[in-house]
Amino acid sequence: MSAPALLTCRGLTRRFGGVVALDGLDLEVQPGSVLGLIGPNGSGKTTFFNVLTGLFPADAGESRFASAPITRLRPQAVYRIGIARTFQRSRLCLPLSIFENLMVGNHQRLDHGLWFNLVRRGRLARQIGESYETARALLRIFDPPLADRMMEPAGRIPMIDRRRVEVCRALISRPKLLLLDEPSAGMTHEETVRLMDDILQVKHELGDLTIILIEHEMSVIERVTARCVVLNYGRKIAEGTYAEVSHDPGVRQAYLGLE
Amino acid sequence: MVTAIAVAFAWSLLRAESQGAIAALIGLAVAAGFVLLRTRLLDPLAQAAVRDERFAQRLAVLAVAALALLLREDDFGLLLLARVLIMIVACLGLNVQFGYAGVVNFAGASFFGVGGYTAAVLARATALPHLLVLLAGGVTAALAGTVLLLPILRTRGHYAALITIAFALLFRTFLEVNDALGGPQGLKLPEMRIGPVRFNDSVDLGPLEGYFYLKYAAVALVLLALCFLVVQRLERSWIGLALDAVRIDEIAAATFGLDIARWKIAAFVIGNFIIGVAGALSAFMIGFIAPNNYSFAESLIPVSILLLGGIGNPWGLSLAAAIVILLPEKLQIIQEYRFLMFAGMVVLILLFRPVGLVPRPMRRLLEPRP
Numbered sequence: 293m294s295a296p297a298l299l300t301c302r303g304l305t306r307r308f309g310g311v312v313a314l315d316g317l318d319l320e321v322q323p324g325s326v327l328g329l330i331g332p333n334g335s336g337k338t339t340f341f342n343v344l345t346g347l348f349p350a351d352a353g354e355s356r357f358a359s360a361p362i363t364r365l366r367p368q369a370v371y372r373i374g375i376a377r378t379f380q381r382s383r384l385c386l387p388l389s390i391f392e393n394l395m396v397g398n399h400q401r402l403d404h405g406l407w408f409n410l411v412r413r414g415r416l417a418r419q420i421g422e423s424y425e426t427a428r429a430l431l432r433i434f435d436p437p438l439a440d441r442m443m444e445p446a447g448r449i450p451m452i453d454r455r456r457v458e459v460c461r462a463l464i465s466r467p468k469l470l471l472l473d474e475p476s477a478g479m480t481h482e483e484t485v486r487l488m489d490d491i492l493q494v495k496h497e498l499g500d501l502t503i504i505l506i507e508h509e510m511s512v513i514e515r516v517t518a519r520c521v522v523l524n525y526g527r528k529i530a531e532g533t534y535a536e537v538s539h540d541p542g543v544r545q546a547y548l549g550l551e
Numbered sequence: 552m553v554t555a556i557a558v559a560f561a562w563s564l565l566r567a568e569s570q571g572a573i574a575a576l577i578g579l580a581v582a583a584g585f586v587l588l589r590t591r592l593l594d595p596l597a598q599a600a601v602r603d604e605r606f607a608q609r610l611a612v613l614a615v616a617a618l619a620l621l622l623r624e625d626d627f628g629l630l631l632l633a634r635v636l637i638m639i640v641a642c643l644g645l646n647v648q649f650g651y652a653g654v655v656n657f658a659g660a661s662f663f664g665v666g667g668y669t670a671a672v673l674a675r676a677t678a679l680p681h682l683l684v685l686l687a688g689g690v691t692a693a694l695a696g697t698v699l700l701l702p703i704l705r706t707r708g709h710y711a712a713l714i715t716i717a718f719a720l721l722f723r724t725f726l727e728v729n730d731a732l733g734g735p736q737g738l739k740l741p742e743m744r745i746g747p748v749r750f751n752d753s754v755d756l757g758p759l760e761g762y763f764y765l766k767y768a769a770v771a772l773v774l775l776a777l778c779f780l781v782v783q784r785l786e787r788s789w790i791g792l793a794l795d796a797v798r799i800d801e802i803a804a805a806t807f808g809l810d811i812a813r814w815k816i817a818a819f820v821i822g823n824f825i826i827g828v829a830g831a832l833s834a835f836m837i838g839f840i841a842p843n844n845y846s847f848a849e850s851l852i853p854v855s856i857l858l859l860g861g862i863g864n865p866w867g868l869s870l871a872a873a874i875v876i877l878l879p880e881k882l883q884i885i886q887e888y889r890f891l892m893f894a895g896m897v898v899l900i901l902l903f904r905p906v907g908l909v910p911r912p913m914r915r916l917l918e919p920r921p
Contacts, residue, residue: 345806347802347805367806368808368809368810371806376806376807383803385799386799387795389913392914392916395789399796399807399808399809403789404789409784409785409788409790410785416788419789420916443913
């Protein structure tokens with residue numbers, strides 16, 4: 293037997309009216325692994341993330357994280373137990389600076405008391421300074437020049453940098469499980485490869501980081517994931533290494549529409 | 552130098568009697584503003600103000616104090632000045648709600664009124680020190696706001712706006728039918744006293760003589776300085792960041808552990824408190840309050856001030872409050888059409904300068920190192 297799974301889902305189901313976006317999904321993720329989640333558009337990959345993080349409640353089934361049930365938790369609570377995510381369409385707060393965006397991810401570690409924030413300005417300034425260094429150190433791994441421009445608005449930097457900032461925002465809270473929703477969207481092949489290399493480097497430094505990766509770029513999936521789960525119409529149609537699933541007739545049919 | 556010009560301009564505007572002179576002065580200001588915007592002559596000045604903001608703030612307080620002293624014999628001018636100051640305070644409260652947390656509030660005048668009526672009732676019926684009565688005005692306004700919390704948290708955008716509009720309409724009707732609060736006739740307030748200072752006596756300090764509104768203007772200035780400081784510190788803290796994150800993207804904020812409801816409630820309560828205190832002071836100053844002062848239409852004034860000045864910028868809304876209050880009072884021909892004018896200004900600003908006259912700058916979390 294392998295070690296107990298970090299994340300276990302059993303029969304996870306989510307309906308939107310008559311559409312079953314997620315249909316009885318069973319899934320296990322081992323700690324420290326990288327799981328690829330693939331499937332055609334509309335197959336329920338992002339819905340899975342949304343259900344897992346509590347944005348949409350599940351209609352049936354359950355999910356457990358480190359053997360604690362998380363099915364009914366609100367997004368805030370899911371984040372607090374160590375699951376952080378990025379969004380398919382970048383959801384940075386564009387008018388805010390890069391640093392501020394990273395601090396939104398770091399929210400949990402900051403002191404939000406009224407007295408602290410209004411009166412203890414010296415201590416607040418120190419906490420801001422420390423957070424700045426933490427954020428800078430993390431961002432340096434991804435993009436050293438960007439780390440020196442952290443006070444610029446996030447809306448002014450190119451797409452690839454926004455992706456990096458978004459990944460950093462998810463990583464700065466030191467999550468145990470990182471959900472990456474198509475980090476390559478809108479990026480070139482080389483940029484995607486570099487971003488994934490950086491993520492793997494951080495994973496290596498953090499030691500026990502586990503990742504679920506939604507990705508359309510199959511070369512990325514092949515390179516970084518040990519195991520893949522293939523979804524179609526909300527159901528799991530295949531599971532295994534990339535080599536296994538890519539030769540699975542059901543998967544080929546789902547992607548290519550072969551008879 | 553610029554400050555002196557601004558003071559001189561405000562003084563002559565407040566003193567000017569003839570409509571022609573006023574129109575000329577306003578035309579001059581508009582032209583000057585346009586030229587300055589185009590030539591960017593003010594940019595180095597703005598940068599200096601940003602570099603040493605504390606100095607700029609002190610200068611502004613001094614300028615207002617100087618203006619009040621210059622006007623000491625002019626009761627109407629002083630009253631207008633104090634009204635502008637109080638309106639800025641109320642707008643600061645609305646700014647916390649609308650500008651930072653994105654909680655719409657079209658019932659600003661209602662919470663202003665809650666503060667005012669609280670002051671009236673407490674000052675008539677109890678011997679509570681009037682400084683505490685001002686605070687009580689804020690507290691009751693914040694409490695009255697809790698009625699709206701549940702519907703506001705459950706709705707978004709236009710629907711939340713409609714709920715506050717409904718509250719504003721209900722509030723005025725409530726005042727009109729409530730005989731304990733004077734009904735449509737309203738309530739008279741006793742003289743405000745803080746310690747030995749009696750606010751309705753004229754100022755007479757040795758060489759310094761002046762109309763009694765001078766004292767109200769002084770209190771309003773102190774209150775404004777305090778609220779300005781609090782709101783600015785609030786913005787430049789983790790709290791301000793959390794409020795911004797909630798406003799810009801609720802889903803992203805929730806995903807990173809921010810409690811949406813908590814921050815919206817916090818902003819709404821803090822904002823209403825500030826609005827309530829301003830309302831209490833205003834009620835004391837005017838000495839008489841009636842439901843008509845707190846109608847829904849009045850609630851639109853602070854909202855237009857916010858849009859005009861630049862949402863989220865305390866400096867901008869101060870400028871806009873002065874424009875919105877003074878313009879119709881001084882130019883009597885547009886007095887009748889003032890709501891038309893506000894609407895027109897808001898439309899123009901949204902069309903041509905949607906960020907407002909003085910757009911909100913980036914937050915300064917890290918103080919610039921000398």
